[in-house]
Each structure stands twice: as C-alpha cells, then as structure tokens.
Amino acid sequence: MDAVAALNEIAFWLERELAPSFKVSAFRSAAAIVAEIPANELAGRVADGSLQKTKGIGSRTFEVVSQAVEGGVPDYLADLRERGATPLVSGGADLLAALRGDLHSHSEWSDGGSPVALMAGTARSLGREYLALTDHSPSLRVAHGLSAERLEKQLALVADVDSRHDDFRLLAGIEVDILEDGTLDQSDAMLERLDIVVASVHSKLRADSATMTERMLGGIRDPHTTVLGHCTGRLVSGSRGTRPPSDFDAEVVFAACAENDVAVEINSRPERQDPPDDLIRLALGAGCLFSIDTDAHAPGQLDFLSYGAERAHAAGVPADRIITTWPVDDLLDWARR
CATH class of the missing domain: 1.10.150 (DNA polymerase; domain 1)
Incomplete structure (x- = not known):
C-alpha cells in the first residue's frame, strides 16, 4: 500500500x-x-x-x-x-444518499488544517458532486480571516483545483461575518465574484433579541447572501465547552429567509447541532429552503453530513427543500438569481 x-x-x-x-x-x-x-x-x-x-x-x-x-x-x-464501517448515525440514510454537495468548509487558508486540494479530493472521494470552499472573512482575526487581497489569491487556487476534475466542482465561496450593523464583512465587488456566500454571526452572541434580530436581518437581506450559517451559534459539546443559543426573533428571521430566498443551514457538526430541532421545524413551517452542510475544518469532518441528514429527516424536511440535493447547475442558477 x-x-x-x-x-x-x-x-x-x-x-x-x-x-x-x-x-x-x-x-x-x-x-x-x-x-x-x-x-x-x-x-x-x-x-x-x-x-x-x-x-x-x-x-x-x-x-x-x-x-x-x-x-x-x-x-x-x-x-x-x-x-x-459502522455508520455515524442510524437515521436519515435516504436523505444522506440524496445529498449531492456541501456548501460550508474551511481550509488552511483560515482556521482549517488542510490544503484546498486535499479538502476537494476528499469530498470527491466521498461521492460529493460539489464542495464550496468558505473560509472566514477578515474581521474574524482569530480564525485568520481572508482580506480581499488574500481572497483574490484563493480564487485563483480554487479555479485551478476545480479545473483538475471533470466529475466534481469546487465552488468559490466565503463564510462572511454579519457585522454588528448588519452589513457583510467583505466588499460587494469580491462577493459578486463568489458562487456561494454563507453569512454567519460570530461575535456579541449574547446581544439582546431585538439587536440580534436586526443584525441577522441585515445579513439575510443582503442580495449576495446564499445561506444563513449556524443561526443560533450554540455549542452543545466539544473542546470549546458549551454555549447557549443566541436570542433572536426566529419567526421574523425565518420569514426573511423565505422572502429573500436565503437557505437556512442545518449545520452538521456534532458539537453545534444548529439550529435546534424546534427551530428547524419553525423554519420549515415558514417556507424556508435548507442547506445541509458539514462546516468541515478537516478532511475527515466532510463525512459529517450524515449528522445533518439524520436531523433533517427527523424534522420532516423534504429533500426538494434542501438545496444541497440539487444538481450543481441548478444550485448555481438559483444562487445567482
């Protein structure tokens, strides 16, 4: 060997x-x-x-x-x-099989640990048809977020890695911070060049409900936003300890996601399990689309989609409401709407 x-x-x-x-x-x-x-x-x-x-x-x-x-x-x-050989979870197998891609992953360019090509190659070996590389934006300094200049260089690398495969797409993306004023932490000019924009809150997570709601609405209403990432920010286990969910008006936030055609992420990391089950059902009732993503920071974590699939299945989310079950061309047509 x-x-x-x-x-x-x-x-x-x-x-x-x-x-x-x-x-x-x-x-x-x-x-x-x-x-x-x-x-x-x-x-x-x-x-x-x-x-x-x-x-x-x-x-x-x-x-x-x-x-x-x-x-x-x-x-x-x-x-x-x-x-x-033992599956990570026992449920959601049919939904897992329907998933074609993953729209949230990190590389060594920010706070991941592996090269872009290795992340892409691993996703391809797991049967994914596409993976979006979504390293952090500049304000998240602790995660080595990408300035516009570094993102520019990464885009060239993404294009090169993508060109090496005929049966797999590496999509250009970012996990962009929703800043305190509701704006996105990257220039419009750079966001325009990306396939996927995952917008997330990473700071001041204990803000009051009204403040957090307005902040999230700003990010959701930005026309570049594709996916609302790990919406509550909670941690239920893991080396970073636990963290309660942020307080916001979920009905208002999910109504805005449905109105603005922004998918709600079902984050598959076992320490996040975000959104909680009741909020998945609330978003489903609000007419939202969903994106089951790994938020992988290492190649082995790209197999975490099974955790998200199990939770989506348990909440009754139909496959056609999950954008990561869509063929890549349909996904990109929708994202560029």
Whole structure:
C-alpha cells in the first residue's frame, strides 16, 4: 500500500472520530514528510532505520510506513477502517444518499488544517458532486480571516483545483461575518465574484433579541447572501465547552429567509447541532429552503453530513427543500438569481 495514502487515510478516520488534533497532526505531518522522499529510497530508509530518526516521524507513524512498504494494509489503518464501517448515525440514510454537495468548509487558508486540494479530493472521494470552499472573512482575526487581497489569491487556487476534475466542482465561496450593523464583512465587488456566500454571526452572541434580530436581518437581506450559517451559534459539546443559543426573533428571521430566498443551514457538526430541532421545524413551517452542510475544518469532518441528514429527516424536511440535493447547475442558477 502507498505509505502516504495510508498516513492520510488514518488522519481522515481520526478526524471523523473527532480525535485530538495533535494525534491527527502527527499523521498529516508524517504524510507530508514521506511524500518528499523518492519512492525508490523509502524502502531503504525504512530498512536501515534512518526514517525513524527523521524529525516528525514517531514510532506509530514509522510502524505504519513500514507495514505499507511491505505491501500490506497497516494494522492501525485496518482497525480504523473496521471501526469506520459502522455508520455515524442510524437515521436519515435516504436523505444522506440524496445529498449531492456541501456548501460550508474551511481550509488552511483560515482556521482549517488542510490544503484546498486535499479538502476537494476528499469530498470527491466521498461521492460529493460539489464542495464550496468558505473560509472566514477578515474581521474574524482569530480564525485568520481572508482580506480581499488574500481572497483574490484563493480564487485563483480554487479555479485551478476545480479545473483538475471533470466529475466534481469546487465552488468559490466565503463564510462572511454579519457585522454588528448588519452589513457583510467583505466588499460587494469580491462577493459578486463568489458562487456561494454563507453569512454567519460570530461575535456579541449574547446581544439582546431585538439587536440580534436586526443584525441577522441585515445579513439575510443582503442580495449576495446564499445561506444563513449556524443561526443560533450554540455549542452543545466539544473542546470549546458549551454555549447557549443566541436570542433572536426566529419567526421574523425565518420569514426573511423565505422572502429573500436565503437557505437556512442545518449545520452538521456534532458539537453545534444548529439550529435546534424546534427551530428547524419553525423554519420549515415558514417556507424556508435548507442547506445541509458539514462546516468541515478537516478532511475527515466532510463525512459529517450524515449528522445533518439524520436531523433533517427527523424534522420532516423534504429533500426538494434542501438545496444541497440539487444538481450543481441548478444550485448555481438559483444562487445567482
């Protein structure tokens, strides 16, 4: 088995299991190191032990490389594959099968951990027909949000990665902050060039209901907005602790989403589960469209769509109301309305 592929696949399964980032990083880093070693040299460096002395190669990653070089599937990977054969959830299988794409993902350009090409390649390998790259906008400094200049450079990379596939589309996008005054945190000129704009609130989440409602309405009514991201901002578990949902007038917000043709995101991250179930049903009754997205910050998290599909199914959301079930051309025609 190819050693680099083995190391990267191990990282994928660990990310899918929400393993600690340091453990995932060890395998991603080792894969990058091994990828720089010519294939005709790798076996020799394994045999003489020099690979194990290389900075960034630990005992576990050396074992994986050794077993891969010998031609077999490394034991550690085989164990992860066996664990991964069990679905993440038990419900929503038919809806999951209907999903064609994912409109919310992050790369190493902001607060994700992997290159754009790896995120796209993983989505394609999972059977997705399209993925929108939506790194953060500039005001979210803690997440290394993209200035207009950096976004300009990223657009060229997205176009290059997209051109490498005939059966998969990498869409240009952004997760743009809805600022306190309701405006979007990027210039109109740059937003015009994007396929997908996910608008989200990331700051002052404890504002009073009237303030938060007006702020969200500003973002929803901006003609560039495609999707309202993780609308309550809540956290129900995870390393960042928990956070209650923001307080806003959900009936008014969802009515605005329906009126302005903005999809409500069903965020599939297990620590978010956003919106809560009652708000999904409220948005459904308001006539909203939905977008089931992973908000993936690593390749393995791109498999989280199953969490969102299960919740959408339980809430009775029909597939045709979910824009990520649509063919990419139909999606883009709608988004460019």
